[in-house]
Amino acid sequence: MQYLSTRGRVNGLSFKQAVMMGLADDGGLLLPAEIPRVNSGELEAWSRLAYPELAFQIISRYATDIPAADLKDLIDRSYATFTHPEVTPVVHRDGVYILELFHGPTLAFKDVALQFLGNLFEYLLRQNGEKMNIIGATSGDTGSAAIYGVRGKQNINIFILHPHGKVSPIQELQMTTVTDPNVFNLAIRGTFDDGQAIVKEIFGDVAFKQRHSLGAVNSINWARVLAQVVYYFYAWGRVHKDTSCKKINFSVPTGNFGDIFAGYIAKRMGLPIDQLILASNENNILSRFINHGDYSIGEVRPTPSPSMDIQKASNFERYLYYLLDGDSRALRKAMEDFNRDGKLEFSAEQLHSVQNEFAALTVDNEQTIATIGDFFRRTDYLLDPHTATGVHAAGKLGSGRYPTVCLATAHPAKFDQAVREATGREPQRPAGLAGIEQREQRCEIVDADTAVIKAYLAERAI
Numbered sequence: 001m002q003y004l005s006t007r008g009r010v011n012g013l014s015f016k017q018a019v020m021m022g023l024a025d026d027g028g029l030l031l032p033a034e035i036p037r038v039n040s041g042e043l044e045a046w047s048r049l050a051y052p053e054l055a056f057q058i059i060s061r062y063a064t065d066i067p068a069a070d071l072k073d074l075i076d077r078s079y080a081t082f083t084h085p086e087v088t089p090v091v092h093r094d095g096v097y098i099l100e101l102f103h104g105p106t107l108a109f110k111d112v113a114l115q116f117l118g119n120l121f122e123y124l125l126r127q128n129g130e131k132m133n134i135i136g137a138t139s140g141d142t143g144s145a146a147i148y149g150v151r152g153k154q155n156i157n158i159f160i161l162h163p164h165g166k167v168s169p170i171q172e173l174q175m176t177t178v179t180d181p182n183v184f185n186l187a188i189r190g191t192f193d194d195g196q197a198i199v200k201e202i203f204g205d206v207a208f209k210q211r212h213s214l215g216a217v218n219s220i221n222w223a224r225v226l227a228q229v230v231y232y233f234y235a236w237g238r239v240h241k242d243t244s245c246k247k248i249n250f251s252v253p254t255g256n257f258g259d260i261f262a263g264y265i266a267k268r269m270g271l272p273i274d275q276l277i278l279a280s281n282e283n284n285i286l287s288r289f290i291n292h293g294d295y296s297i298g299e300v301r302p303t304p305s306p307s308m309d310i311q312k313a314s315n316f317e318r319y320l321y322y323l324l325d326g327d328s329r330a331l332r333k334a335m336e337d338f339n340r341d342g343k344l345e346f347s348a349e350q351l352h353s354v355q356n357e358f359a360a361l362t363v364d365n366e367q368t369i370a371t372i373g374d375f376f377r378r379t380d381y382l383l384d385p386h387t388a389t390g391v392h393a394a395g396k397l398g399s400g401r402y403p404t405v406c407l408a409t410a411h412p413a414k415f416d417q418a419v420r421e422a423t424g425r426e427p428q429r430p431a432g433l434a435g436i437e438q439r440e441q442r443c444e445i446v447d448a449d450t451a452v453i454k455a456y457l458a459e460r461a462i
């Protein structure tokens with residue numbers, strides 16, 4: 001399998017090279033040159049596999065330059081850290097299926113890919129006797145998942161930027177209480193979008209990137225998206241077994257377009273997805289795009305679901321590449337227009353094709369809190385505020401023709417304030433959070449300035 005950049009100036013990479021490159025050197029995002037198709041016999045066989053076996057089947061189609069035994073070992077070790085034997089179990093409540101993606105070390109779906117990516121980086125670095133300095137931006141969940149993915153690993157330093165005061169208290173503590181010498185937490189005075197722009201700008205300085213062997217843990221790294229494709233197939237297997245359904249719907253809370261893009265890839269591989277429902281919070285550039293073709297940046301607004309407080313959705317570029325039929329020149333022009341004007345326009349024909357792929361809803365703050373409360377009263381099940389946006393959107397947009405799976409992207413204990421407001425209850429804390437407030441913390445507050453972050457990184461890089 002070869003990899004190419006959406007911007008057309010990097011191609012012919014192997015999987016290993018794509019993982020190590022992170023952001024493509026031409027500023028684009030890497031994609032496989034083709035999407036492998038799965039036939040109905042394979043789909044049937046896959047639906048009976050345990051999670052790590054399924055992960056191997058899917059990832060091995062894309063990671064063709066990693067020997068099977070090594071890949072199996074990487075995958076097995078990655079999912080052995082999950083506290084649930086099924087890794088990502090599916091539960092049925094109140095007419096919808098909930099795909100619980102929060103049984104990893106940091107209680108969010110990001111662990112599914114970042115436990116794997118951490119092990120993969122370690123494996124690739126060891127093979128070549130290299131070192132890596134990871135730089136990533138987070139709106140709350142990626143940061144701690146990436147830190148837990150690489151903590152204690154040799155030859156890796158990690159620098160994570162989070163927006164100061166704009167993540168939940170538990171999300172912040174999950175990052176800042178990791179005081180290992182290779183972990184650097186930077187709280188930037190700005191938004192997640194500022195952090196993500198800094199990361200991309202730093203990767204865009206290819207000489208700097210090479211000098212410091214930079215690695216990417218955000219979903220700009222193809223391995224992130226790939227590992228997330230697996231749980232769509234896994235959920236299908238579980239629900240199909242339960243219902244013998246011919247097709248399935250997914251409702252996905254998303255801010256950076258990575259999680260739902262993984263579902264889109266699963267569909268292109270042949271998973272029989274009928275509806276892919278995108279749930280936005282009040283930072284709704286993505287749902288405005290899908291419903292009205294209005295892809296224009298607004299102000300970032302604080303919501304009860306801070307991980308989705310994003311206006312510039314990174315993976316949108318990958319989808320745009322497909323929407324433009326792989327025309328890299330047109331894509332480069334679109335990205336230039338967007339960076340200059342803060343908006344993009346689409347033809348009626350393009351909008352039609354977008355709406356064939358996705359349905360979307362904006363779920364406001366009040367609806368999010370009300371959904372947590374109503375769902376809890378009906379089912380005794382606590383949703384986190386991100387998951388609640390997806391459950392609300394599924395209720396409004398799900399056709400009812402096929403079962404709908406809502407992705408439960410985080411554990412409610414990470415957002416105890418929203419849960420208390422909605423239900424008057426304190427979410428039960430998983431063991432990993434016990435006494436987190438009492439632990440030692442390490443974090444520096446800095447300006448959202450690329451030069452400042454570059455200097456900081458250069459001084460501490462290994």
Ligand SMILES: N[C@@H](CCOP(=O)(O)O)C(=O)O
Nearest residue numbers: 138139140141142218219307
């Ligand atoms: N929602 C994310 C933002 C970063 O997105 P990523 O999927 O590109 O890592 C977060 O919680 O940090």
